[in-house]
Amino acid sequence: MNLFSIVMGILLSILVISLGLTMIRLLIGPSIPDRAMAFDTIMLHVVGIGSITAALTDAVMLIDAVIVVAVLGFLGTVALARYIEEGGN
Amino acid sequence: MSLIEIITVALTAMGVFFTLVSSIGLLRLKDIYTRGHAVGKAGTLGVIGILLGVAFTFGDVLTGLKLLALIAFFFLTAPVATHMLERAAFLDEVNPIAKTQPNDLEGRYDYETRRLG
Amino acid sequence: MLPAIVLITLALAPLGLLARTGPRPLVGWALALLPALSFALLLFQLPQVTGTTQIREVIPWVPTMGVELSFALDGLSLLFALVITGIGTLIIGYAGHYMHDDPGLGRFLLYLILFMGAMLGLVLAGNVLTMFIFWELTSVTSYLLIGYKHDYPGARRGALQSLVITAGGGLALLLGLLILGEGARHAGVAPNQIYNFDAIIAAGAEIKAGPFYTPALLLILVGAFTKSAQFPFHFWLPGAMQAPTPASAFLHSATMVKAGVYLLARLAPGLGDTPLWHAALVLVGGFTFAFGALVATRKDDIKALLAYTTLSMLGGLIMLIGLGGKYAAEAVAVNILAHALYKSALFMIAGIIDHEAGSRDLRHLGGLRRMMPATAFFIALALLSQMGIPIFFGFVGKELLIEAALESLLAAPWRYAALAAIVIAAVGYIIAAWRLFKHAFLGTSSPTLAQRHHVADPRGMLVSPAIPALLSILVPLALLPWASQLLAPAASVVYGKPISFDLALWHGFNTALMVSSGAILLGILLARFERPLAALPPHLPAWADGADLLDRLLAGVDRIGGLIMGTLQTGQLRRYMLYNTITLLLITGVPFVLYVLPGLSFITPDPQLRIYEAFAAALIPIAVVAAIRAESRLSAIISVGVVGAMVSLFFILFSAPDLALTQLLIEVLSTVFLLLVFSILPARFANLSSPATRMRDAILSGMVGLLVAGLVLATATTTIFEPLAPYYLENSLAKGKGQNVVNVILVDFRGFDTMGEVTVLLTALLGIYGLLRMRREKQ
Amino acid sequence: MYDSIILRSVARLMLPILLMLAVFMLLRGHNLPGGGFIGGLVASCAIILQLVAFGPEAARRVLRVNYLGLAAFGVFFAALWGLPSLIGGQPYMTSLWIPEPIPGVGKIGTPVLFDLGVFFGVIGVTTQIALLLAEERRPRETHDAGTPAT
Known part of the structure; x- marks a missing residue:
């Protein structure tokens, strides 16, 4: 377990903790747009965690997955935003 | 720890730091509009920091290019996503806590055709 | 050549539709050429089929499982095939005359020829499954024929009942045959031979010793008894008399109802000679033999009378197979032929009476001898053969019947019981025959009959019944040597070992002659005092009448069906979800808890497990709680989307990009679809269900969650596969x-x-x- | 018509990129993560982004083809590529490969073409369902009374 992977591990844990915080916002978010924001942030976290795991396990394939995750995050958020505005809460 | 690893760790640390800050911001800030800033930061600085950091560890050019494309994608879409959310929040009558300035969009949003003035 | 006969007959069935055009009787007889040709073809095979030798032709279908269309011809199947094609020819010709004014004649002949093909297939089948296919086809065609006049409620009821009984029996038979196949496999028969008749009979001893014998035999017996209308299931045969007379004459006297007898006769050498076999066959057969005859004496409708004598004779044949022994085998062969001859003649003449005199009810007939002398002569021949009067073929059959009972190897009580049944039946036949002849032909014609102006011997229609009636007298007088050459191979197949015998009218004074003449005298005496007999209560008590029982059963099934339908199909999605979950819990949950849970070894935490992976896992429940507590649709959708994202996060953590991609794509797309749908529905949850229902749903979904977790854990740690x-x-x-x-x-x-x-x-x-x-x- | 200039401009820019990404995913499916199924889904995401940004008509114009027909064609095309192995006497859908790989594209074989069929099928199905749902007339009851929004 060389120093690099330990540090990266720590960074990964911090990211997961911040993911936890976002989840709390998802839980309590008073209004729906709050939850939508939490959803968007969570997708960003998934991208972050994916990239760091790719670095740690040196799996180039994960990067492709991360690309699509980013796209989906955006699509999901935009669709949510649109239908929040249109459908009423 | 070789030079590349140090750079990677530094950049990734920066990215993670910003993501953490934005998550805390998302939690602590009072109303939705200020939280928009937090989400925006995570979208841009946070993720791009991590991606830049990770780009160096893979050595081959193709992955590097892919990651740069991804960074460009984030630069483009993250602000748009936040903007859309804020717009949805505003038009859905989520009232800001501090009503400081006058509301420029007063009466210019036609609910009929969903168009702005 | 064998498959050719069967498959060509089936293929040419649509030719029957030609009967719509042109002169009906002529077309009838032209169509009759088809069975006549098969009759001739089969007759040529007689020399090759001596003793128990067999001609076998096989069309492979699923070779590995031993399933093939295999046809075999031996003595027994030749006898049956000749009866089917011979009487078939007469019946089709007869139908041309009988239904010349009926627009549906084409359809009727189509069913009839289809039935004949199926029946031929049944008796010529070499392996059990081929026989079963044709067995079911005969049930279906019989349903179509009985329900021919589908606008009569009685016909529909009769057809439905016959189908329910025979098809139900068919199911039991299929199960029995499959178990028999397993028994054969257990007894060491080669896997692709386990369904062949000869292989089963050859391995008979081992099968009888094996565990599969009793269930297989019981189920096969149910199949045979329902088909041959034996006691508990007899009531569908009188119901089947709604069919037009040609069909009754062909199916419900000579051929179809004998399928059960054929099956038992064929299996006798292999599966016979066990206490269960003897008990079941002698008891059920004997009782139906006596019961049918007694009830026949009470019937006024000619066809009902004939139906009961038919099912009684079938009972007698089955009893004979049960008795076993050389004489029984002979008696079976002789009586099959004798009964086919006189019963088909009687049915056809009954049709003539109905056609000419306008009614089949004995009370409305009388004095027909003056108007229809030829018919009277032929019906007398047939009735005398049925009564077993000495010089007739029926007498030869009855002689052998009594000898079989006397010489059978079974214990004394069985033999005396059989003898008693024979005497009762003989007496019953005599009374029934006498009543039929007296009321229809003797005495003065009833008032209703008098008005009918034109009652005379029908020209063409009389030809068909005349031939078998004449044979009933000619065979015993002149054709006995030829007949015994035909019947010997059939009897040897039933007996298992080749036997040869020459029938003779006169066996000298022996006890059999004593018994039969005694029975005749008793019959004539009782026939004299017919009035006191008429005073007896006409029918069985209401509750015992099978037909009503079945109707009530079917009605009950409909009601229960409606009930289930009502509770299940309420149209609410929630209810369907509820039923699904409950079924899942019962069907997978219960066995899981009983068998898998105890053996489940909770895997020790995998050393490479990182703390952040564990912590990420802890986050998922938060999203789930968010989904549950969401009070608006959109928040619920978002939370569910997040749960999906977290799961795909795990796929990423364990570096499975494909899975992560697919999961996430599906997740986001379903979120978008939900958004599209929900933007149409009212935004707020209109009415949340009562706390009690929500608690119930919570518990149920909790249990399902645990079950699925357990299943995943089990699959991960299993070592079985x-x-x-x-x-x-x-x-x-x-x-x-x-x-x-x-x-x-x-x-x-x-x-x-x-x-x-x-x-x-x-x-x-x-x-x-x-x-x-x-x-x-x-x- | 739902309009947000910002969303529209981004969507217009993203369409070509996403479609390219989808095809990219499809073609290299055999060796790296991707394949017909994932490619198809990514392409449908691109078209649904148009649907969200511009509404159903624009989404229909993306591929100028009737999506229901595309779905049916996809399934037919996939089934088609099971047949060549029958000619060779092997059971249905055994894979046959062109001996040497074509430069630039890589090895082509019946599974890859089968994957292409799946690709079209998935696009057709997903997009058509989204369009059907989007074109449903909405009984508006909150803001404006009864007039269809799109």
Whole structure:
């Protein structure tokens, strides 16, 4: 377990903790747009965690997955935003 | 720890730091509009920091290019996503806590055709 | 040649439709050429079929499982085939005359020829499954024939009842035959031979010793007894008299109802000679033998009378097979032929009476001898043969019947019981025959009959019944040597060992003659005092009448069906979900808890497990709680979307990009679809269900969650099946030409599954398309 | 018509990129993560992004083809590529490969073409369902009374 992977591990844990915080916002978010924001942030976290795991396990394939995750995050958020505005809460 | 690893760790640390800050911001800030800033930061600085950091560890050019494309994608879409959310929040009558300035969009949003003035 | 006869008959059935055009009787007789040709063909086979030798022709169907269309001809099947084709020829000719004014004659002949093909297939089948296929086909065609006059409620009821009984029996038979096949396999028969008759009979001793014998035999007996209308299931045969007379004459006297007898006769050498076999056959057969005869004496409708004597004779045949022994085998062969001859003649003449005199009820007939002398002569021949009067063929049959009872190897009580049944039946036949002849032909004609102006011997129609009636007298007088040459192979098949015998009218004074003459005298005496007999209560008590019982049963089934339908199909999605979950819990949950849970070894935490992986796992419940507590649809959708994202996060953590991608794509797309749908529905949850229901649902979903978790854990830790992964991993590059195992599996190794999935997708789309298109039209 | 200039401009820019990404995913499916199924879904995401940004008509114009027909064609095309192995006497859908790989594209074989069929099928199905749902007339009851929004 060389120093690099330990540090990266720590960074990964911090990211997961911040993911936890976002989840709390998802839980309590008073209004729906709050939850939508939490959803968007969570997708960003998934991208972050994916990239760091790719670095740690040196799996180039994960990067492709991360690309699509980013796209989906955006699509999901935009669709949510649109239908929040249109459908009423 | 070789030079590349140090750079990677530094950049990734920066990215993670910003993501953490934005998550805390998302939690602590009072109303939705200020939280928009937090989400925006995570979208841009946070993720791009991590991606830049990770780009160096893979050595081959193709992955590097892919990651740069991804960074460009984030630069483009993250602000748009936040903007859309804020717009949805505003038009859905989520009232800001501090009503400081006058509301420029007063009466210019036609609910009929969903168009702005 | 054998399959040719069967399959060509089946194929040419539509020719029957020709009967719509042209002169009906002529077309009738032309069509009759088909069975006549088969009759001739089969007759030529007689020399090759001596003793128990067999001609076998096989069309392989599923060779590995020993399932093939195999046809075999031996003595017994030749006898039956000749009866079927011989009487078939007469019946089709007769039908041409009998129904010349009926528009549906074409359809009727189509069913009739179809039935004949099926019956031929049944008796010529060499293996059990081929026989079963034709067995069921005869039930279906019999249903069509009974229900021919479908606008009469009585006909519909009779047809339905016959189908329910015979098809139900057919199911039991199928099960029995399959168990028999297993028994044969257990007894060491080669796997692809286990369904062949000769292999089963050869391995008879081992099968009888094996565990499968009793269940198989009981089920086969149920199949045979329902088909041959034995006591508990007898009531469908009188009900089947709703069919037009040609059908009754052909199916419900000479051929179809004898299928059960044929099956038992064929299996006798292999599966016979066990206490169960003797008890069942002698008891049920004997009782039906006596019971049928007694009830026949009470009937006023000629066809009902004939129906009861038929099922009684079938009982007698089955009793004979039960008795076993050389004489019984002879008696079976002789009586099959004798009964076929005189009973078909009687049925056809009954048709003539109905056609000419306008009614089949003895009370409305009388004095027909003056108006229809020829018919009276032929019916007298047939009735005398049925009564077993000495010089007639029926007498030869009855002699052998009594000898079989006397010489059978069974214990004394069985023999005396059989003898008693024979005497009762003989007396019953005599009384019934006498009543039929006296009321129909002797005495003065009843008032209703008098008005009918033109009552005379029908020209062409009389030909068909005349032949078998004449044979009933000619065979015993002149053709005995030829007949015994025909019947000897049949009897030897039933007996198992080749036997040869020459029938003779006169066996000298022996006890058999004593018994039969005694029975005749008793019969004549009782026939004299017919009036006191008439005073007896006419029918069985109401509750015992099978037909009503069955009607009530069917009505009950409908009611229960409606009940279940009502509670299940309420139209609410929630209720369907509830039923699904409950079924899942019962069907997978209970066995899981009983068998799998105890053996489940909770895997020790895998050393490479990182703290952040564990912590990430802890986050998922938060999202789930968010989904549960959401009070608006959109928040619920978002939370569910997040749960999906977290799961795909795990796939990423364990570096499975393909899975992560697919999961996330599906997740986001379903979120978008939900958004599209929900933007139409009212935003707020209109009415949340009562706390009690929500608690119930919570508990149920909790249990399902635990179950699924347990299942996943079980699959992860199971050692029963070796994992598939190694095979795919190492062959992915070699055969699949690709490193990405997941996609290689998807597209190459399991391409067919993906094909299925894509088709499912397309069908789902068509479903949605249809539903939404319907909604749009409605608006 | 739902309009947000910002969303529209981004969507217009993203369409070509996403479609390219989808095809990219499809073609290299055999060796790296991707394949017909994932490619198809990514392409449908691109078209649904148009649907969200511009509404159903624009989404229909993306591929200028009737999506229901595309779905049916996809399934037919996939099934088609099971047949060549029958000619060779092997069971249905055994894979056949062109001996040497074509430069630039890589090895072509019946599974890859089968994957292409799946690709079209998935696009057709997903997009058509989204469009059907989007084109449903909405009974508006909150803001404006009854007029269809799109």
